[in-house]
Amino acid sequence: MSGPALCFEQVGLTLGRTDILCEVSLRVAAGSVHALVGPNGGGKSSLVKTLLGQTPHRGTLTLEWPGEQAGVIAYVPQALEFDRALPMTVDDFMAAMCQRRPVFFGLSPHRADAIAEALGRVGLLDKRRRRMGALSGGERQRVLLAQSLIPAPGLVVLDEPMSALDEAGAAIFERLLAGWREAGVTVLWIEHDLSAVGRLADHVTGLNRRVLFDGPPAPTLTPERLMALFSTRPAAAGLEVAA
Numbered sequence: 001m002s003g004p005a006l007c008f009e010q011v012g013l014t015l016g017r018t019d020i021l022c023e024v025s026l027r028v029a030a031g032s033v034h035a036l037v038g039p040n041g042g043g044k045s046s047l048v049k050t051l052l053g054q055t056p057h058r059g060t061l062t063l064e065w066p067g068e069q070a071g072v073i074a075y076v077p078q079a080l081e082f083d084r085a086l087p088m089t090v091d092d093f094m095a096a097m098c099q100r101r102p103v104f105f106g107l108s109p110h111r112a113d114a115i116a117e118a119l120g121r122v123g124l125l126d127k128r129r130r131r132m133g134a135l136s137g138g139e140r141q142r143v144l145l146a147q148s149l150i151p152a153p154g155l156v157v158l159d160e161p162m163s164a165l166d167e168a169g170a171a172i173f174e175r176l177l178a179g180w181r182e183a184g185v186t187v188l189w190i191e192h193d194l195s196a197v198g199r200l201a202d203h204v205t206g207l208n209r210r211v212l213f214d215g216p217p218a219p220t221l222t223p224e225r226l227m228a229l230f231s232t233r234p235a236a237a238g239l240e241v242a243a
């Protein structure tokens with residue numbers, strides 16, 4: 001399914017007395033892979049939370065879906081902790097995320113094939129009966145990616161999806177990203193690995209409470225801009241658009 005364009009206009013967020021986001025305006029093109037980069041605490045997850053309706057905000061936020069109806073939004077969080085003793089298997093988790101039928105009735109026949117296919121795509125078919133709490137961090141991250149595939153999304157929101165992945169996991173992630181790109185899905189991707197962003201994103205926005213730069217990765221990710229972005233004090237400068 002083709003993805004929407006996203007339009008953030010003058011989005012602001014203040015929690016307590018702290019300004020988390022200040023006048024953030026940016027556009028994410030339909031069907032593009034758009035990376036958000038910036039320092040810890042720079043407001044990337046908060047911006048995503050405004051998009052997902054999880055936090056009140058100022059300004060406007062528009063999703064422009066290509067058809068009459070809004071499509072599916074998939075979200076892959078940074079991490080998910082599970083008690084090691086919790087008797088929830090990978091299959092149970094996938095069922096809870098992807099089907100309407102209560103998990104205690106088992107996998108819905110309607111979704112079983114899709115769940116098997118998604119777990120196969122992330123290389124976890126052989127671990128489907130393992131408890132979520134017994135998986136490694138990277139394996140859990142792969143499960144989080146698998147659940148984002150069902151039902152087929154038009155918009156995928158990723159919060160540091162590669163942080164726990166090894167080389168094989170990163171290759172799997174890259175294949176998923178290529179699939180989304182090919183299908184015209186819009187991907188908004190928070191990432192700290194700037195070389196991955198340079199290699200895989202169509203567009204990158206530098207965020208530290210406000211937008212410090214915005215453009216295609218190659219001309220935009222200059223040492224000077226990165227220095228300004230990751231310096232301890234958020235720059236007062238506003239939007240800078242790369243050619």
Ligand SMILES: Nc1ncnc2c1ncn2[C@@H]1O[C@H](COP(=O)(O)OP(=O)(O)OP(=O)(O)O)[C@@H](O)[C@H]1O
Pocket residue numbers: 015016018020038039040041042043044045046047
């Ligand atoms: N409920 C809250 N009340 C007050 N401050 C908050 C609240 N939630 C988040 N913050 C603050 O908002 C700022 C932005 O946090 P956010 O998680 O959006 O940053 P981030 O760019 O995603 O960081 P990271 O790269 O570390 O994941 C942080 O300084 C954080 O402490």
